[in-house]
Amino acid sequence: MSVSKLTRKDYISDVPDRFVQLPDELIVTILKRTKDAKTLIRCTIVCKRLQCLVTKVDSVVLRFSYPGEAGAYLPCWKSHYHIPQSAFPALMKLFVDLKALEIKLCLCPSLLPCYYGVSRRRNSKFLLKSVDMNDKMHTHMYTAFDIGSLLGADGRISFLESNMLYIGDVKSSLMLSFFLVILCHQPKTLRTVVILGAENYGSGSSGNFRSGSQAQDRSEGNVFMEPEHFARFRELSSKTTVDENWLKDPQNLVCWLENHEENKHQLAEKLWLIHKWEGERCNMNESTVKKSDVEELLRSFDEGMDGDNENGDFFRMELPPAFDEGIDGDDENGDFFEMELPPGFDEGIDEDDENGDFFDMELPPGFDEGIDEDDENGDFFDMELPPGFDEGIDEDDENGDFFLM
């Protein structure tokens, strides 16, 4: 092969136009590597050849801000560029060969105050991954919330309860709405969808995932529990002394990712509450979380959110100077957490989702109104949803073929 290749002359090397000499597949590779829908769209009007090659890009990453409305593409902490949500249908029409779609959701701080139920001191992660979109559409989804710290003193561990709210329900559905919109507009070629959402808008020790401890000797590992684990822990610790060995029993938690650095002898672990749902099409049920799930979740963020972050880790980001003040200042009147919460909101954690019906249980109040009523202002749900979409949400999706239509 090599001999013939060496003697064959594929390129006319003295043609001045260096663009002509680039093979199509290499241009497509370069376009993919920009990982930026905005750049790709600009390339469509550079010339006809490039326009054609852009449509051959089969994986794109789109970054939106949320909670978004009315085509808003408001800034997040990192000043990322956010695509207006109204541009989504046109984007899906452009990338006719799209196989893999990744959505990154950035929480928009300016919308935070009106977004009830979100504790601003806490950290959360959301991952939805759907594969085999053209067939069984196996989907799994995790939400993890940092709910406080497990502190150890004199061999006894206690839970330092912060101003915490159990907000998994509200937030996972908000992010889920992106998934529903994708389903409405997806090109037929689409095989996998990943949606990542994370926030980190706390200050000080609660704000950093892996580093940045204020107290030098604090261990700052991460403990992941399912709601049942946490309920058991709370019950037990109210009656008796719970010691560190309790955390070492795998029955009591999902996993404990310890910080093995030296001199970190004082136990101060961040406690995460993690949920998992899993299923085919939209028949998603709660599922047991395993250690490998936690690892998958964390890995997705290492790759997904940090990839374009030159300054290092997403979770180690530096907050703008005015930011801490903003939070602490606002917090002083303490009324943020007293905003109206839906009834039964903080009990969410203790109640088991007995019938396991994801869509029936987890949608926040007002979710379906969002679809029916808020439409006038041309918001997110304005993009044509399939007929029967809101019935699908209100009623039980018994046959599980909701998304088949």
Place this chain on the structure above:
Amino acid sequence: MSSSAENPTLTAEITKPSTEIATETAQSAKKITLKTSDDQIFEVEESVAMEFATVKSFFEDAPSSTDTVPLPNVPAKPFSQVIEFCKEQIKFKANPDETEKKRSNSEFVKEKTNEDLVEMIPVANYLEIKDLLDVLNQAVADRIQNRSVEYVRSFFGIDNDFTSEEEALLREEHAWAFEDVDED
């Protein structure tokens, strides 16, 4: 990106490639003679030439060959830069250090002009130097990221073949994507 990238930094190697390389590697390893499309003769160390998968398999097919290897699709200018890259790469083969390699790679692309980068891509592709191709593709992607349409045209040396009506229509269709352009 950096403005230095636009300044041409052509090295002496381009005008007299064979002498320069020959003196550097005076008595040591076996050398391979390569002839570019513009009839420049390059003598490179065997270990460097073996970085070019295309050349490597040429010698696998004809191990005893001592002839000059013709590279009909490779002009001398980008080729001398490709050699420069491969010489650096070899150092990391003996002594793998990912951080240092990354730094060296980014240093390499940083001092290249847009034209250099684009001209090296077909050469790296033809010679099947995967690492270099990766580095170049990423460098080009980074340089066109969030730039204006006009910048991308001049970057690749592309003539606009849309009518102004067509272009206006396309701009209107995705108006949001033409805001907040990075300065050229």
